[in-house]
Amino acid sequence: MSATIIDGKAAAAALRERIRLQTEGFVARAGRKPGLAVVLVGEDPASSVYVRSKGKATIAAGMASFEHKLPIDVSQDELIALVDSLNADEAVDGILVQLPLPKHIDEQAVTTRIDPDKDVDGFHPVNAGRLATGLNGFVPCTPYGCIMLLKEQLGDLTGLDAVVIGRSNIVGKPMAQLLLKESCTVTVAHSRTRDLASVVHRADIVVAAVGVPHMVKGEWIKPGATVIDVGINRTEDGLVGDVDFAGAASVAGAITPVPGGVGPMTIAVLLRNTLISAHRRAGVAYDKDAL
Ligand SMILES: NC(=O)C1=CN([C@@H]2O[C@H](COP(=O)(O)OP(=O)(O)OC[C@H]3O[C@@H](n4cnc5c(N)ncnc54)[C@H](OP(=O)(O)O)[C@@H]3O)[C@@H](O)[C@H]2O)C=CC1
Numbered sequence: 001m002s003a004t005i006i007d008g009k010a011a012a013a014a015l016r017e018r019i020r021l022q023t024e025g026f027v028a029r030a031g032r033k034p035g036l037a038v039v040l041v042g043e044d045p046a047s048s049v050y051v052r053s054k055g056k057a058t059i060a061a062g063m064a065s066f067e068h069k070l071p072i073d074v075s076q077d078e079l080i081a082l083v084d085s086l087n088a089d090e091a092v093d094g095i096l097v098q099l100p101l102p103k104h105i106d107e108q109a110v111t112t113r114i115d116p117d118k119d120v121d122g123f124h125p126v127n128a129g130r131l132a133t134g135l136n137g138f139v140p141c142t143p144y145g146c147i148m149l150l151k152e153q154l155g156d157l158t159g160l161d162a163v164v165i166g167r168s169n170i171v172g173k174p175m176a177q178l179l180l181k182e183s184c185t186v187t188v189a190h191s192r193t194r195d196l197a198s199v200v201h202r203a204d205i206v207v208a209a210v211g212v213p214h215m216v217k218g219e220w221i222k223p224g225a226t227v228i229d230v231g232i233n234r235t236e237d238g239l240v241g242d243v244d245f246a247g248a249a250s251v252a253g254a255i256t257p258v259p260g261g262v263g264p265m266t267i268a269v270l271l272r273n274t275l276i277s278a279h280r281r282a283g284v285a286y287d288k289d290a291l
């Protein structure tokens, strides 16, 4: 193994500490805590774990956490009524509805109902449009966390060849937008891409967001490239990424592990977005560079 292992857990802890300090300043000036509401429908064990760790991190940062657990058979109208009440609640700066939702609920109807200025997940089309056109909005947490890790590792990303594997609205597309904003030359690959191996081999930066365990092989990686593995796959061998870690680590310059890579950054960025939302909504200035 020759690659630097990018420690997402440590980077996330450092970001959470910077957030905690700015949260103290916000509370002193605004006289209230930033508030994050998380809505979970059903009892999916993986989602429950994730919601619990978000709640703990929210409170540790000095913010208020509002958890809403709804039964799996809740109607779409009831869920939308909850979103409406959170939109109207002055104590709530950020709203996250955990995905996926049960099949009888139209996800788009729910995510588009969230006030775009409380949409700390950055999933609302208004925020996707803001990102695409260079306006201030909320950026999806996972891709933003990837950019933070990349900049910490590489510094300026200008001119680098980046390949994003995956084109979802949650990860792949916003990831490509953010890399473009950093002046990378961006290629987006997906299930219809021809000769993925040679596409990946051109890249200085590879971001894998596919959902297929160990799909990206070590031989595909250009020597010295930086590899960001977004994949979270639960297998018999435990939690694994989309990249064959051992193979890729022997050729890459740097690589994120799973677990301990992108995942912890996602939660830290969620808190960052919530803190930014609180400042904007309260009309209080914040130190963007410290976040
Ligand atoms: N670390 C974190 O915080 C997070 C991790 N994740 C993880 O990231 C992964 C991706 O998530 P998400 O974007 O939501 O997934 P989606 O299932 O929405 O998208 C997967 C993408 O991968 C593409 N794809 C599928 N199979 C192949 C293949 N064989 N070759 C090339 N491309 C392929 C699909 O192409 P097509 O469009 O053509 O179907 C699609 O664009 C998952 O493992 C998920 O668990 C997700 C969110 C947060």
Ligand SMILES: Nc1nc(=O)c2c([nH]1)NC[C@@H]1CN(c3ccc(C(=O)N[C@@H](CCC(=O)O)C(=O)O)cc3)C=[N+]21
Pocket: 049, 050, 096, 097, 098, 099, 100, 121, 141, 142, 232, 239, 258, 259, 260, 261, 262, 263, 264, 265, 266, 267
């Ligand atoms: N509205 C919404 N927003 C999301 O951001 C969202 C979502 N729905 N649904 C599910 C996915 C998945 N996701 C993860 C976040 C953190 C870890 C994480 O912290 N993972 C740890 C390990 C956790 C473990 O051991 O299970 C790690 O990679 O080190 C994983 C996955 C956010 N998602």
